[in-house]
Amino acid sequence: MVSVLHAYLNYSLNNECPQSGKINLLKQHYRNVLPRSIDYYLLIDSLNLLFGVIYEFFSKDSIAHGIYLQSLEPYILTNRFDTILPTVLKDFINYCIDNNNLNQLEQCLDRLNVSCLDLDQIIEITRKYEVYMTLLHIYSKGFKDFTTILKEIIEKLEDIFIGNNGTSYSTKMTLIGNQALVFIQTILVGDMYSFSGRLSYDMVHFRRNEIVDFLSYLHLRRTGGLLYNNLRILLYFNTQNFFNLLTMAFHNEEFLYDIDTLTRRIFCDILLRVMVGDVQFSSHQISILFNCLSRQLAKSGQQHIFVQGMLFEQVINYLQNLDIYLELNIK
Numbered sequence: 001m002v003s004v005l006h007a008y009l010n011y012s013l014n015n016e017c018p019q020s021g022k023i024n025l026l027k028q029h030y031r032n033v034l035p036r037s038i039d040y041y042l043l044i045d046s047l048n049l050l051f052g053v054i055y056e057f058f059s060k061d062s063i064a065h066g067i068y069l070q071s072l073e074p075y076i077l078t079n080r081f082d083t084i085l086p087t088v089l090k091d092f093i094n095y096c097i098d099n100n101n102l103n104q105l106e107q108c109l110d111r112l113n114v115s116c117l118d119l120d121q122i123i124e125i126t127r128k129y130e131v132y133m134t135l136l137h138i139y140s141k142g143f144k145d146f147t148t149i150l151k152e153i154i155e156k157l158e159d160i161f162i163g164n165n166g167t168s169y170s171t172k173m174t175l176i177g178n179q180a181l182v183f184i185q186t187i188l189v190g191d192m193y194s195f196s197g198r199l200s201y202d203m204v205h206f207r208r209n210e211i212v213d214f215l216s217y218l219h220l221r222r223t224g225g226l227l228y229n230n231l232r233i234l235l236y237f238n239t240q241n242f243f244n245l246l247t248m249a250f251h252n253e254e255f256l257y258d259i260d261t262l263t264r265r266i267f268c269d270i271l272l273r274v275m276v277g278d279v280q281f282s283s284h285q286i287s288i289l290f291n292c293l294s295r296q297l298a299k300s301g302q303q304h305i306f307v308q309g310m311l312f313e314q315v316i317n318y319l320q321n322l323d324i325y326l327e328l329n330i331k
Helices: 002-014 023-043 053-059 062-078 086-098 102-109 120-130 133-140 150-165 169-186 203-216 229-239 237-248 253-258 261-274 282-297 309-331
Strands: none
Touching: 002 023, 002 053, 002 120, 023 053, 023 062, 062 086, 062 102, 086 102, 086 169, 086 261, 102 133, 120 133, 133 150, 133 169, 150 169, 150 229, 150 237, 150 309, 169 203, 169 229, 169 237, 203 229, 203 253, 203 261, 229 237, 237 253
16 A cells, blocks of 8 residues: 555656646645545554655655645644644744744644654744733643743733733733633633643642632732732733633533632632732722622522622622713713
């Protein structure tokens, strides 16, 4: 079978290959030949040939080389294979960068087995181009480090908030911030980020608690000496999405089992203290907090929400003042 495939490729590229005409004809010819060839090599489970002899064959011509690298993307995105030889991967990465296909590169890297990656090379590239989805994937899957990259993202969000009072985030920074929220949600419900299935049974309890501790961490940085900086910056960034992920976690039975009742109560207490006592949060943002907590309080048999008397009075006073403010503005 292998000899037949080699003969087919040799004939297609030497006898059927257009010898003259527009360059698009040559590109189209390669696009017709390559996917069919890749399918056959995958069918006979010959990745070593696909990334060895065949890759060298197509590397002799710059146009064929580019089409080869371009053809790998759909197979990676559909999980047809998750390992690539380092030399081929290096060329694939450079091809994506040269053609400004960073989003496609990010999607592909997140689907590859971490064990086949040159981590130093990948980390250098992803930091340079701020491909944080891949950094979150590599650090959590490869290094079992679930907080370093989260901390980096939060510091970037904080810098922007301090610079313009959180009035605007670039499209790229909005994407990165949302990726951090998705990462947190993924871990809290017991999944691996980003396309890697479930967290192992012996890991999930520790990682859930690690993320909750990270969000609850009481420390100072630069936001005017305010506490609970990790949590506060994420709430500044996107209050609605943060409470959406929290609601999903509170509806997850495994999360409720792993995060004990006292820890959940403390976390909700921190949320109230952070938002009610901070003038940076708008009435709309605080209403999202109250809406989330009220839904949890209304749940039958809930045991994780306990609002202290003084904080509860603050909530009531805030709602009353908000009603008066809205009534005056309506008139």
